[in-house]
Amino acid sequence: MSLLVVRDLTKIYGRGAARVQALGGVSLAVEPGSMVAIMGPSGSGKSTLLAIAGTLEDPTSGSVRIADADVAALGADDRARLRREVIGFVFQDFNLLAGLTAIENVTLPLELDGVARGRAEREGARLLGELGLTEQAYRFPDELSGGERQRVAIARAVVGDRRLLLADEPSGALDTRNGESVMELIRATCQRGVAAVVVTHDAQLASRADRVIHLRDGLVVGEEAAVEPGGERSETVP
């Protein structure tokens, strides 16, 4: 069963002459353990799609179901709870909270959810250890390198058994080596059953996804399936 199901999603900003259609009927389903990359030029609607899928924005029409819950039927508090328990975000510029150490950044969603500090800290330490950040756990974001910050952001996005990871240009602010490392990490996370939607400009990095969806002017203009070992991508054009 799909963890994220998006049907006929449209999003229109503004009115009259200022009217802009960001999405024009996009449908998408993401299964647990799969990684979907979304590519497209600027203004194609990638980030809008991610924001709607992450309950940060309402669509003009269409529906979004996350973990079998109809997002349109949820209030602000229930959506916030969904973000705490199911959805994790990774942004291009890391968005770690200044003033909190790496481990405090990771455990914050758990603590907001009412988990006791000790338990949250153990969970955060475990995750950071898995990502090779044990030594950096008690450092502040401005004491970490870009790659380390993004790894902390990924740990925060999957902490507490979150199952849907939405990443907006996660390697955009990183050098090639760190970018590849971050994509590897997301890939590895998916292998533990997390569903991931990754917006990227980089075709090389997108090639690590199970599927690549191409957007242009708010419409899906192409979709590539996973590369089988020794084979080529199968391409579908709607």
Place this chain on the structure above:
Amino acid sequence: MRISVSARRALTRWSWRLLRREWRQQSLILALLALAIATTVVGSAVAADTPPPESATFGSAQAMIVLGGGDPALAGTVATLERVAGAVEVIESKLTTVPGTTTPYAVRAEDPRGPFSGPMLTLVSGRWPRGSHETAMTAGLLNAVGASVGSWEQIAGVRRRVVGVVQNPGSLLDEFALVPPGELASTSQVELLFDRARSLPASLRHEITWRGQSSSSSPLASSTMELALVTLGMLLIAMLATGGFSVLAQRRLRSLGQLGALGATPRHVRYLVRSDGALVGVLGAVLGTALGLGLWLAYRPLLEQSSHHRIGAWQLPWPVVGGAVALGVVAMVAAASRPARAIAQLSVLSALSSRPAPAPRARRSVVAGGLCVLVALVLLHLAPGNASSQGRGAASALELVGGLVALVVAVTLLAPPALSLVTRAGRRMPIGARLALTDLRRYRARSGPAVGAIALGVLIASRVALAVAARGSNNALDYAGVNLAPNQVALYTPDGPYGPHGPATGPIGSTSSAERERLASAVAHISALLGARSAVELDQAGVTVVSTAPGRTWSGPIYVGTPALLRAVGIDSSTVPARADLLTSRSGLSSVGHLLLVYGSYFAQRPPARHSPTASSTHPCPSANCRAHPVIVERSQLPSGTSAPNTVLTEAALARLHLPTNLAGWWLDLGATPSASAVASARMVAASAGLSMETKTSEPTTATVVQWATVVGMALALAILAMTLALLRSETRGDRWLLAATGQSGRTRRVSAAVTAGALTEVGVVVGLAGAYAGIGAWFSGSVLDGGLGALSAPPTSSLLFLLVATPLLASAGAGIVAGPGRGTLGRVRLE
């Protein structure tokens, strides 16, 4: 959904870390709060500890009854008290003045080993007086009369040898001469000290003053007033802090958006911003309390000297200190609440992209502000009426406080919309001014509270100025103000209004011609010493004025308007209407109704102390010693000092009422302010002649109070403005860089800064002044005794103009001068 304990802890931890990282941005608010609390700690301690403690009057007793001198019921009262209360200590006193001055002191017959007088009496040097010809004096009195231990002095009609120096440790200002019990031939008053009694006769119950009664009975006790002042101060700081927290929340918008993306609810976001306010409040309160206590401990020894009694190191009004600390924290939380609400309403995406929260709607603010104005006007109109009604004092105090609070809220609500109105007018202005006004409108979340705070500061200061000016010139009955000008001196005979025999109301004595000549000779000597231009004789006829209307009593002596006195002040006696009874310089007195001119044996028949001030039936007006509705003519040439002959009885009235006159004193007009040594010499001559001399006191004049209020208002407005501009500049630094990059000239930058400062100040001053006028107008419209709205007919124009014109100009000039960093600085702005 409630916020879990874990979430609260995590959010508070983050908030604390942010405060530690960004303390510089909050240092202004922290400093203001800490300073306000430190001032409260020191100020309230000084206010509470300066008055003498109750042990100064009660000793170790719990209760006291004060009886008049020579009361025939004294023995019976003492016997009754001894029966129900056990030990009773009797202290007899005779009030008198230091020869040659109006300085009072008491001759006290008191037992140093009495059951209750221990805390009131200590021997500094020498020994206690024993016989009828011995006395001990306080050091101040010894100095005033020029005596020393071992010398002989005339005390209460008896020549006594000074055998010791004594003091009242509870009040070193208490100047007295101590004689053994029973050694006073006549007494002015008798104090009976005793402990709590099981049951007291009803006849005595209302005569008793209980320990602690005077400090707690007043609805406007000093601690209440202090807390009211602290509340006003905190309100001002909170308004400023609102702007500060708004800027800070705007800076943290991306982080707050990220928090939302992590699953924080709007409630979490509100909690985070409010906890920032609470932490600033707690930190400011801790710093302020520590600073205040440090200052207090350093100042305490000086206060002990100036207040003339011992003060414990921790003898502080803790409820006031605690109240100030609590108010400080609450004010900061309240200040952070508005930006907290605004930020929490933003969508996560808007926050992530740092889009500012929309400014609050002006219309809602106008409606709420208008309602508050109405409430304030009604309450302030009703308050003075109730103040003069018997038993309605508490209601009046509530109406007054309620009205003032409503007025303050109204001004703070109406100031931001008024600013919006002004900024709309700037659409056709040159680019510099237009940019400034556009910024004020765009950043209304910051500029709104600031203009409200300026308005509030001006409201407080101008209200004081207007009230003082109006009252000073219009309270015609209970006349207030300074006693004399520096170049005026009054000399009183023993029968004069401030002589040892007290004010002459009723039958007056008669000074023999020989005595008159002797006194006149002394006056001539004094005139020469002081360089007097003229010395006019003051005569009295034993008349005074009684108001039958509740709430006001007459104060001040009434002399006879002799041709010499009138000529001395520039009035031609032929121009005085024959029907006039009184001439006065008190503005509005001629239109005050319900007045009686009383004389002769009026008070002998109806002692003033037993009068009920409210019932007109208690003010009969027998033709033998009273004239109802006297004809009063106002003449501005008469002097206006409270001790000066500001009101005189006409010679025509004197003839009509067949009143005898007697010498009361002399009125000396000096060419210039006399030197201290001349005054001291004159005082000695006066003392030797049996005259009392009065000179100018240090009480501030109405003009001084108005000037200070104006300066304080202006300083407040400019200080608030400086802080606001700093906030606005930090908010718009990106825009400033952009403008510099597009070639904005230094001149445009200066114009822009000057217009910002000028507009904020002008709007704040106008709204504040309008609020002050509305409040004062409502008060006086309900106070007929204060002259109604006519009291506002002579406003302190120069002070108001100074606030209205000079303050915005100064603000503009200052902002223009410091505006516009050079290229290097703009480069730094970009780097930030």
